[in-house]
Amino acid sequence: MSKEEASACGALLGLAAEEVALLQVPPSKGSIGAAVPTDPLLYRFHEVTQVYGTTLKELIHEEFGDGIMSAIDFEMTVERVPDPKGDRVKVTMNGKFLAYRKW
Numbered sequence: 001m002s003k004e005e006a007s008a009c010g011a012l013l014g015l016a017a018e019e020v021a022l023l024q025v026p027p028s029k030g031s032i033g034a035a036v037p038t039d040p041l042l043y044r045f046h047e048v049t050q051v052y053g054t055t056l057k058e059l060i061h062e063e064f065g066d067g068i069m070s071a072i073d074f075e076m077t078v079e080r081v082p083d084p085k086g087d088r089v090k091v092t093m094n095g096k097f098l099a100y101r102k103w
Contacts, residue, residue, distance in 0.1 A: 060097075069095035 001009065001023045010020035037043045060069065073096035081088040 064097045065099055067097055067099040069093070070098050071095060 003024060006020045006023035009015070009023060010017075015023075037046050061067075075094045077090075077092045077094075079090040079092070081090045
């Protein structure tokens with residue numbers, strides 16, 4: 001958030017100055033570190049990208065052209081999907097496509 005946006009939210013929610021300052025901190029890449037995660041859930045997400053990452057990349061390039069999916073203009077939903085063999089987790093990632101710029 002900008003300083004003005006954070007101040008407005010802080011005033012609305014009655015936040016302390018330290019809390020308002022935290023609203024201005026941008027998210028950081030690599031928040032779980034470079035090592036393979038040891039938390040079982042985080043490890044499974046890591047495993048998905050290790051196994052299917054290059055395939056997803058090729059499918060995105062085939063459908064959209066060369067570029068990336070934005071992690072800033074991004075939405076994600078998590079849903080429970082009932083299944084007779086045990087409920088399933090459905091994670092939907094929805095990011096804006098950003099074509100590589102040609103210089």
